[in-house]
Amino acid sequence: MTGVFHAFTSAKKMARAGRRTLRLMVARPSVQGASPTHATRITLRTEPSMQTREDKMSILDVDVCGTPQQIDEIVSDALRSVRSLLGMQVAFVSEFRDGARIFRHVDADADFSVIQVGAWDPLDASYCQRVVDGRLPPLMRDACQEPAALALPVTTELPVGAHLSVPIRFRDGRVYGTFCCFSTFADASLTERDLGTLRLFADFVAKLLERKSNETTRENIIRERVRAVLDGRHYRIVYQPIFNLEPNALVGYEALTRFSLEPVRTPDAWFCEADEVGLDEELELAAIRAALAVVARLPTTVYLSLNVSPNTILKGSLASALNGHPLERLMLEVTEHASINDYERVAATLAPLRQQGLRLAVDDAGAGFASFRHILQLKPDVIKLDYSLIHGIDRDGDRRALAAAVIRFAEATGSKVVAEGVETEGELQALRELNVNKVQGYLLGRPAPYPGDA
The missing domain is CATH 3.20.20.450 (EAL domain)
Known part of the structure; x- marks a missing residue:
């Protein structure tokens, strides 16, 4: 398993030991030409759950030491981890932009090539938009048994069986897109706890992507400023x-x-x-x-x-x-x-x-x-x-x-x-x-x- 998965697994163990605020470090080898390693510091909070015997966990802060490319690698780790944990065929992060759903990160079984990074489709025809606005539930053990999902041709064409999806929200409330996992077969074993795990990973990824977005904006401002110096x-x-x-x-x-x-x-x-x-x-x-x-x-x-x-x-x-x-x-x-x-x-x-x-x-x-x-x-x-x-x-x-x-x-x-x-x-x-x-x-x-x- 990846460093991200081990981090959250360790966090659960510490939560059971009574620790409520946890600070974890996820280190990965660097990309070629970069610094020797980069690390992500994750601060989590655990709260006792009244409904389950396991604590509810939430992300307080994520401090990323790395480039935008390295952030992308950490997001890929998170996708791979949650897909393996939930036993799904596909996991992806989508971005909502200009009426489209764009697949920014994808992790899938080797024989599953329907979704590719960079591909897009109309947002209003997607599961993702319907989950965000409440027309579809975030957890479907079998999408073919959900009337609102059956209204979409992709449900039977692909087909879509088990499906979990949660919004990726930035701190200011903006919806970046969704963190989604699905398989072509149904899975009756999925629980609200699995959905909670997905939400935790989505929260983690949201903070990573917000940091990347802010850094990209900052770099664009710098690039324009330096370009103005050169051109003028x-x-x-x-x-x-x-x-x-x-x-x-x-x-x-x-x-x-x-x-x-x-x-x-x-x-x-x-x-x-x-x-x-x-x-x-x-x-x-x-x-x-x-x-x-x-x-x-x-x-x-x-x-x-x-x-x-x-x-x-x-x-x-x-x-x-x-x-x-x-x-x-x-x-x-x-x-x-x-x-x-x-x-x-x-x-x-x-x-x-x-x-x-x-x-x-x-x-x-x-x-x-x-x-x-x-x-x-x-x-x-x-x-x-x-x-x-x-x-x-x-x-x-x-x-x-x-x-x-x-x-x-x-x-x-x-x-x-x-x-x-x-x-x-x-x-x-x-x-x-x-x-x-x-x-x-x-x-x-x-x-x-x-x-x-x-």
């Missing part, structure tokens, strides 16, 4: 200078993206949202292409540093975006905040570009453990010390010690160090004493449009 070019590039301390000279710029569309938020938030809806590569490459517009105007001794995520590196379009530009004057920065699942692929993808002179930097070193993994695995040309490490370094011995360790590592491995986020003379002096020669920060220059740009 509601972004601009600003450049923060990078200086050599000895001698005091401008050696580079870091290109940073600023967004002008509401709602106002940090650039990181825009890029994170783009990643959520699969527009991360398009947005990053748009920003990179816009930033590259100044390369021809840069002094020949000045390089341009571009931020890029591992996903964009792996998707393959980065090389074409950089094509035609002097790679020996460009540097890519991979942030600490971006996770990398396959360092070998990232390194192999970048290798031809690095052989042509492109430099690689690991950004935000010192901000977290991931940056050190990036450094060890990618062997960057430049290590950028994070603001969190630089801020107050002149007054904090621990920060100074950690920075010194990274600097010694860079010296031993042939990497250069750039300190970012330098805001005070004290921080600058501390970095001089640590033999850091390249710095950037508000003390030296704020991000701004390139001279001559609007």
Whole structure:
């Protein structure tokens, strides 16, 4: 049996032991490319029943850790579980939409292919609508013995024997559709307790589908917002200078993206949202292409540093975006905040570009453990010390010690160090004493449009 079935079976045992509020965890292996596992936390309440010897159980809350695809898998588990438990040939979840009943999830015997996922029929000709509005009972041991069911041709054509169906309702009262089980043969053994089991599963599925619906709505809003940024070019590039301390000279710029569309938020938030809806590569490459517009105007001794995520590196379009530009004057920065699942692929993808002179930097070193993994695995040309490490370094011995360790590592491995986020003379002096020669920060220059740009 599936994890969902075991969860509810365990809940019944705990209810008999006297527990009234139960919290269960259902874990499943992940789909390919997703996180290793995902889990669903289920909170149930049991109440003593006056009619039966077994407690009545209801779903209080469902907390899903997973993608919409993973939610679909859990719903499929629930269908499979309840169909097996009740001994039915078919179980399905239908959605009511625009006058149609659409079969969203189906679990059936191998030799039963009448109902397929995505198929639909008129809602007003279905059992489902009649169960919701009360014209048909939710439990029929033999639909052929129910006059209202016999009025529908499908009852004798299929035929329909045992049939259980309950509405799937969201918290606001909306009916999503129905959770239904049926067989072509009658089953006189079905009881109200079986119907109660179906209602429990339907309640569980309702909370899953409501979460999925809300998440889909949220993703659509995000997608429209990011698409508006891309289509309307509601972004601009600003450049923060990078200086050599000895001698005091401008050696580079870091290109940073600023967004002008509401709602106002940090650039990181825009890029994170783009990643959520699969527009991360398009947005990053748009920003990179816009930033590259100044390369021809840069002094020949000045390089341009571009931020890029591992996903964009792996998707393959980065090389074409950089094509035609002097790679020996460009540097890519991979942030600490971006996770990398396959360092070998990232390194192999970048290798031809690095052989042509492109430099690689690991950004935000010192901000977290991931940056050190990036450094060890990618062997960057430049290590950028994070603001969190630089801020107050002149007054904090621990920060100074950690920075010194990274600097010694860079010296031993042939990497250069750039300190970012330098805001005070004290921080600058501390970095001089640590033999850091390249710095950037508000003390030296704020991000701004390139001279001559609007």
